[in-house]
Amino acid sequence: MLVQNSKKRKANCKVMLIHPSNSAFVEQEGDRPPLGILYLASVIEKIPGIEIQLLDLTIEAKVDIRYFLSTFKPQIVGITITTPLFPEASRLASFIKELLPKTFVVAGGPHPSSLPEETLLSKGFDIVVRGEGEGTFKELVECLKEGEDFRSIPGIAYIDKNEFIQTADRPLIEDLDTIPFPARHLLPIHSYHMTILGIPATPIITSRGCPYHCIFCTKAVFGHQYRTRRPEKIVEEIEMILDAYGIRGFLFVDDTFTLDSHRTHRFCDSIIEKKMDIIWRCWTRSDCVDLYMLEKMYQAGCRIICFGVESGDQDVLDTARKGTTVKRNLEAIQMAQSVGLTVKAFFMVGLPGENETSIEKTLNFVDRAQPDMADFYVAIPFPKTFLSDHVEEFGIRVLTQDWSKYYQIGLEGKAPEIVQTSALNHQEVIQAQQKLQSCFQQLKKKKFTAKAAIF
Numbered sequence: 001m002l003v004q005n006s007k008k009r010k011a012n013c014k015v016m017l018i019h020p021s022n023s024a025f026v027e028q029e030g031d032r033p034p035l036g037i038l039y040l041a042s043v044i045e046k047i048p049g050i051e052i053q054l055l056d057l058t059i060e061a062k063v064d065i066r067y068f069l070s071t072f073k074p075q076i077v078g079i080t081i082t083t084p085l086f087p088e089a090s091r092l093a094s095f096i097k098e099l100l101p102k103t104f105v106v107a108g109g110p111h112p113s114s115l116p117e118e119t120l121l122s123k124g125f126d127i128v129v130r131g132e133g134e135g136t137f138k139e140l141v142e143c144l145k146e147g148e149d150f151r152s153i154p155g156i157a158y159i160d161k162n163e164f165i166q167t168a169d170r171p172l173i174e175d176l177d178t179i180p181f182p183a184r185h186l187l188p189i190h191s192y193h194m195t196i197l198g199i200p201a202t203p204i205i206t207s208r209g210c211p212y213h214c215i216f217c218t219k220a221v222f223g224h225q226y227r228t229r230r231p232e233k234i235v236e237e238i239e240m241i242l243d244a245y246g247i248r249g250f251l252f253v254d255d256t257f258t259l260d261s262h263r264t265h266r267f268c269d270s271i272i273e274k275k276m277d278i279i280w281r282c283w284t285r286s287d288c289v290d291l292y293m294l295e296k297m298y299q300a301g302c303r304i305i306c307f308g309v310e311s312g313d314q315d316v317l318d319t320a321r322k323g324t325t326v327k328r329n330l331e332a333i334q335m336a337q338s339v340g341l342t343v344k345a346f347f348m349v350g351l352p353g354e355n356e357t358s359i360e361k362t363l364n365f366v367d368r369a370q371p372d373m374a375d376f377y378v379a380i381p382f383p384k385t386f387l388s389d390h391v392e393e394f395g396i397r398v399l400t401q402d403w404s405k406y407y408q409i410g411l412e413g414k415a416p417e418i419v420q421t422s423a424l425n426h427q428e429v430i431q432a433q434q435k436l437q438s439c440f441q442q443l444k445k446k447k448f449t450a451k452a453a454i455f
């Protein structure tokens with residue numbers, strides 16, 4: 001099903017925004033609406049004379065895209081692209097150009113922001129919007145709608161007479177509260193199946209950017225500057241979702257939700273004061289929490305907290321410039337569990353310096369920390385990360401440039417073979433990832449059986 005913006009103004013410019021899919025992992029997805037295109041829609045729907053359609057191919061995997069394109073006939077199509085979605089997005093762009101040659105096709109998101117030239121050379125795309133998209137896309141749509149010259153808009157890249165042109169960087173949006181709430185009414189929100197402890201949930205983002213320098217992390221969109229929304233506005237968005245959709249589960253997809261301790265307290269205080277009946281989950285770092293904060297988060301409805309632990313080996317953490325310690329990771333997990341939170345830990349296998357000993361240390365860490373949930377990913381050098389720019393120095397060999405394989409976990413819980421470290425070949429990296437995952441599952445089973453024996 002596809003929802004169209006309801007205000008049927010006399011349209012004179014039609015814009016379609018697409019989230020593509022990758023069949024290697026699509027079944028794990030379709031669980032949450034893509035905030036990127038929802039934010040873009042929220043700013044362009046304010047432009048008079050614009051008609052918008054959103055198409056999320058993770059929930060519309062079998063949709064006849066030709067039908068939607070030829071009935072809606074958009075003048076502009078925007079495609080949101082992460083690295084593993086790039087080959088499919090590129091095919092889609094070429095298909096759109098064949099079917100509707102006059103349609104202007106725009107690429108945006110982490111992959112085109114990291115590799116704008118490569119994106120444009122793949123054909124099908126007229127322009128790349130680099131980085132944060134709201135301001136740039138709004139200006140671009142206004143220009144195209146009025147038939148004006150767009151070539152000096154900051155934050156874009158295009159090819160002109162075989163020359164790759166990149167305009168000035170667009171400054172980041174200073175006050176995130178000036179951006180309207182994501183246009184959730186343009187997607188069938190109830191078709192998404194994400195839950196938190198069985199309760200239907202939806203994503204919200206309350207800050208952008210992260211000041212840390214983990215070598216595997218992509219900074220091409222929001223950069224290192226941490227910008228936050230005010231707690232009052234976050235609460236207003238939550239109330240709006242409760243009223244409009246009856247959804248009371250929230251996933252905060254901020255990189256590091258609790259980075260600003262004062263803001264975290266103020267946000268939790270508002271939820272507690274208003275006695276809001278919500279539950280939520282967030283991602284953060286072990287050095288950005290303390291007991292008092294965790295207790296308050298629990299009172300405010302937080303039920304799952306996720307930590308990027310990455311490794312049980314301090315040398316691996318240091319080389320990855322994670323900035324945390326094994327000791328602190330262990331303490332934070334125990335502290336969070338002690339206040340009643342369910343803890344999910346994320347690990348990465350195959351970081352520089354990974355070897356049999358470091359894998360054993362991670363295994364040992366999992367055994368000691370006993371997180372309630374854990375995912376073990378393979379460390380992938382995504383384009384333009386510090387890791388991908390320094391693979392040789394790190395002794396990492398990259399085996400493929402097929403971007404469709406750049407995902408950390410596929411359908412059978414298995415990652416594609418992409419890297420080898422100086423000590424582990426590509427098969428050993430995957431074996432280690434699978435060993436860790438299965439040891440964790442056995443540990444969980446043991447814990448469950450022990451609990452059952454007690455009660």
Ligand code: B12
Nearest residue numbers: 035036078079080082083108109110129132133218407408
């Ligand atoms: C939530 C999340 C997920 C969720 C949900 C993804 C979704 N469909 O929304 C899940 C867990 C499923 C996920 C999976 C993956 N993720 Co993820 N994810 C995130 C996270 C934390 C937030 C995404 C978000 O909602 N951001 C908020 C919105 C507003 O930002 P945005 O989408 O980037 O959009 C803005 C701009 O990019 C731009 N823009 C985006 N699209 C377009 C399109 C056009 C036309 C224009 C003009 C502009 C534009 O404008 C938007 C508004 O400013 C980001 C990190 C981050 N802070 O963004 C990582 C991030 C996007 N993920 C990343 C990765 C690596 C993955 C996986 C590959 C990991 C894996 N498991 O294998 C998969 C790929 C899945 C996929 N479908 O592509 C990387 C991407 C790196 C890269 N080069 O592609 C990021 C950047 C993390 C990081 N810092 O390294 N992810």
Ligand code: SF4
Nearest residue numbers: 210212213214217255
């Ligand atoms: S991995 Fe997390 S903590 Fe590290 S730089 Fe990226 S967002 Fe920040």
